[in-house]
Amino acid sequence: MPNPGTTTLTLHPDFRRGALDRRLFGSFVEHLGRAVYTGVYEPGHATSDEHGFRGDVVDLTRELGATIVRYPGGNFVSNYRWEDGVGPREQRTPFLDLAWRTVEPNDVGTDEFLQYCERTGIEPMMAVNLGTRGVEAAAALVEYCNGEAGTRWADLRIANGRTEPYGVRLWCLGNEMDGPWQIGHKDADAYGRLAAEAGKAMRLVDPTIELVACGSSSMQMDTFGEWERVVLGHTFDVVDHISMHAYYEETDGDRASFLASGTAMDRFVERVVATADAVSAQRRSDKRFTISFDEWNVWYLQSRFVGEKNLPIQRDAPRIIEDVYSALDAVVVGDLLVTLLNHADRIGVACLAQLVNVIAPIITEPGGPAWKQPTFHPFARTAATARGEVLDLRVDTATTTTAAHGDVPLVTAAATIDPATGHLALFVTNRSPEPQTLVLRTPGARLTLVDALEVTADDVPAVAGPEHAASVAEKHVRTFELGGDDGVDGGEGVGGEPAATRTVTLAPESWTAFTGTLARA
Ligand code: AHR
Numbered sequence: 001m002p003n004p005g006t007t008t009l010t011l012h013p014d015f016r017r018g019a020l021d022r023r024l025f026g027s028f029v030e031h032l033g034r035a036v037y038t039g040v041y042e043p044g045h046a047t048s049d050e051h052g053f054r055g056d057v058v059d060l061t062r063e064l065g066a067t068i069v070r071y072p073g074g075n076f077v078s079n080y081r082w083e084d085g086v087g088p089r090e091q092r093t094p095f096l097d098l099a100w101r102t103v104e105p106n107d108v109g110t111d112e113f114l115q116y117c118e119r120t121g122i123e124p125m126m127a128v129n130l131g132t133r134g135v136e137a138a139a140a141l142v143e144y145c146n147g148e149a150g151t152r153w154a155d156l157r158i159a160n161g162r163t164e165p166y167g168v169r170l171w172c173l174g175n176e177m178d179g180p181w182q183i184g185h186k187d188a189d190a191y192g193r194l195a196a197e198a199g200k201a202m203r204l205v206d207p208t209i210e211l212v213a214c215g216s217s218s219m220q221m222d223t224f225g226e227w228e229r230v231v232l233g234h235t236f237d238v239v240d241h242i243s244m245h246a247y248y249e250e251t252d253g254d255r256a257s258f259l260a261s262g263t264a265m266d267r268f269v270e271r272v273v274a275t276a277d278a279v280s281a282q283r284r285s286d287k288r289f290t291i292s293f294d295e296w297n298v299w300y301l302q303s304r305f306v307g308e309k310n311l312p313i314q315r316d317a318p319r320i321i322e323d324v325y326s327a328l329d330a331v332v333v334g335d336l337l338v339t340l341l342n343h344a345d346r347i348g349v350a351c352l353a354q355l356v357n358v359i360a361p362i363i364t365e366p367g368g369p370a371w372k373q374p375t376f377h378p379f380a381r382t383a384a385t386a387r388g389e390v391l392d393l394r395v396d397t398a399t400t401t402t403a404a405h406g407d408v409p410l411v412t413a414a415a416t417i418d419p420a421t422g423h424l425a426l427f428v429t430n431r432s433p434e435p436q437t438l439v440l441r442t443p444g445a446r447l448t449l450v451d452a453l454e455v456t457a458d459d460v461p462a463v464a465g466p467e468h469a470a471s472v473a474e475k476h477v478r479t480f481e482l483g484g485d486d487g488v489d490g491g492e493g494v495g496g497e498p499a500a501t502r503t504v505t506l507a508p509e510s511w512t513a514f515t516g517t518l519a520r521a
């Protein structure tokens with residue numbers, strides 16, 4: 001039984017789980033609230049480019065390190081006619097989006113978004129409407145985006161001013177189709193059949209695309225498990241990924257359960273992987289579906305959101321679900337990233353939902369500044385330092401019992417190594433309200449720690465505004481140097497090899513990202 005105050009972490013550069021797909025650091029922009037209008041797009045803003053996209057948001061998006069952006073929804077996509085958002089602006093007409101009961105002006109559509117991605121150096125991940133529409137509209141959109149000249153939809157793109165195909169690789173077959181709130185919600189059979197036929201047609205237009213089938217909207221859905229089994233059965237030969245969505249929040253002041261959200265995410269991933277592998281096994285197939293965790297975050301959904309049905313009909317980019325985050329939320333986001341990294345062998349894509357204003361790491365004020373929420377910091381640091389391959393760590397830590405998730409580890413960790421340079425990125429969460437001694441054992445290897453970024457949780461309510469965000473960052477996010485090479489102390493290694501150890505102290509309720517090098521001794 002490990003000592004509750006000490007965690008021992010053993011790592012070796014040769015023990016690896018698999019390559020890290022950088023699409024794990026994706027994000028999401030939906031036509032929802034102020035994500036698009038006065039979020040990424042605000043013509044006339046002091047920093048906007050000639051296309052109307054805010055330069056301050058582009059700069060922060062680059063600093064965040066987002067690699068892909070999912071678009072245009074979300075629930076929005078399930079009642080969206082993409083044709084309404086292309087062509088001359090003066091001919092585009094507003095429509096009433098029923099998902100968020102908001103008037104969508106159609107000023108930004110497919111071309112504006114894809115060109116914004118190109119300018120920002122981000123890969124787009126597009127979703128097609130399988131709520132109110134189907135095979136024909138989905139295939140037409142792929143042709144509009146990726147088709148060569150000489151056919152109807154590709155020629156429309158060219159007529160709209162874009163000659164070169166965009167080459168969009170990643171496509172979601174609808175969004176959360178298991179959810180009764182979804183416009184055009186379906187049961188697993190109906191959705192699975194439609195997704196298979198839409199995917200087949202989309203691939204006939206462009207065989208190089210990757211397709212994501214909708215999994216469950218959360219592990220709490222009554223249909224969870226059976227939904228994945230039925231949908232993957234129908235779409236087996238067509239799709240590459242199955243989606244997962246999960247949002248976490250602190251409820252009834254149960255801080256310990258909230259801090260252990262990463263374990264809930266961990267179990268969710270394991271259950272989806274098990275279900276997907278069972279579908280393959282039953283067919284005696286070696287096919288391994290990967291996961292597109294295309295919505296994840298902290299979201300005070302139950303405690304702060306009125307529900308989409310209760311929203312009044314609004315226009316002009318209303319402020320919807322603009323959660324303000326605390327340093328505690330940032331620690332949980334860091335820990336959720338630890339879970340994602342540890343499943344990098346099966347998670348091919350992940351998207352922090354969302355990018356700007358709507359449950360987002362970046363907030364803007366119309367005509368004013370853009371700033372970072374506390375959750376920005378763990379994401380940016382992980383995206384900047386994790387690279388290469390994910391290590392298979394051994395973490396010996398005590399457990400604690402939580403009301404929501406039962407027994408959970410007190411300390412979690414993930415690490416990556418760049419085999420070419422030995423660059424090590426190590427991420428550790430201490431969920432305990434007490435400090436932890438972390439013993440790093442590297443039998444047969446030499447560890448050098450260079451620096452660390454530490455996020456510590458707070459107790460104060462989060463307050464909207466750039467000043468509050470800056471003060472949280474000042475008090476709860478700190479970087480520090482960790483001097484040099486710790487050498488090899490011998491004696492403890494595997495098979496008589498030398499062992500290096502290093503001891504560091506983890507702050508209570510903290511997430512720490514270390515960088516350094518790890519190489520065979
Ligand atoms: O990200 C906000 C919403 O959460 C998305 O539109 C939907 O897919 C999910 O329920």
